[in-house]
């Protein structure tokens with residue numbers, strides 16, 4: 001699908017004023033009640049309750065380990081041309097050789113191209129569930145079975161999401177999850193083994209300074225969300241001080257959300273603080289709120305900007321609402337001016353994936369901006385967000 005959201009004439013966006021609001025952060029936020037240690041925590045949903053899982057600092061560490069565990073070194077792995085880039089770096093760093101497969105404008109893997117790309121050196125199929133929406137696992141697993149290939153299910157963008165009743169990431173040989181995109185945790189990536197395999201536990205603990213710094217950032221985002229413009233000002237000034245301190249002391253943190261794989265951090269595990277927060281979350285409610293918010297945005301925006309997905313299938317836990325724009329930098333700046341934080345989704349892929357070879361992927365990379373719909377946001381927030389989008393497009 002090609003972008004059709006057009007840029008308004010200069011000055012038009014300023015014509016209608018929305019009420020002055022607090023900041024809507026792009027990620028869910030942390031607040032102190034989530035830090036209470038639980039003596040008898042309830043078992044979480046998949047993948048948390050799964051016995052054969054390893055808990056890392058990043059999901060990229062899980063992708064790296066998966067190559068080793070499945071013996072994919074010096075073998076070809078078929079990877080969707082629409083990818084973040086860091087997961088491909090992790091596969092390469094572990095010794096696998098990625099080869100890219102077409103994804104269409106609706107973020108669906110092209111199964112015909114996938115099958116046609118299987119060659120004598122292919123050993124695995126790498127599947128990515130985009131924004132919480134499932135890829136056709138039945139067909140992909142059958143293809144893997146027919147050709148004797150492993151299937152890696154990258155659910156970094158699909159934690160808590162299901163295809164009907166079946167959790168995404170539970171059917172491939174290996175499932176990969178990123179926690180901090182969906183939940184207010186400072187770090188966390190999970191490797192799930194869905195058949196008998198033996199991945200090592202992470203050798204090192206999460207660095208405390210990095211964990212606390214991310215947790216503090218998330219708490220400040222909460223302050224900005226709940227305390228209006230005053231909260232946003234507090235957040236900004238503390239952030240500025242933090243940056244200055246880091247610069248002055250030369251303190252380096254192990255940052256989440258970065259775009260490159262660092263093999264030196266491949267054996268770092270999830271923090272204890274993440275575990276504590278996981279015990280305090282209401283997962284059913286998180287899924288319910290995200291689904292409600294997606295539906296609210298869809299009902300307001302489907303006429304204004306063509307959506308990527310036209311329905312919300314049963315079980316899906318949407319990660320964000322993909323707004324397809326002609327000029328996403330322009331749209332992001334105008335939404336930020338209205339207090340809405342967005343994410344420029346996957347503008348650049350891995351350099352080994354040739355630009356121009358997959359035109360629909362290039363269009364998605366140019367066009368998709370993530371609109372937040374996470375569990376901290378209310379129906380009023382969704383109304384506000386939809387109005388802000390309508391306003392900048394008017």
Ligand SMILES: Cc1ncc(COP(=O)(O)O)c(C=O)c1O
Pocket residue numbers: 057058059060061083084086087128154156157177178179188189256257258
């Ligand atoms: C599809 C996909 N897989 C893996 C990752 C790696 O996640 P992490 O940042 O936890 O390493 C990302 C990161 O955005 C991703 O988008």
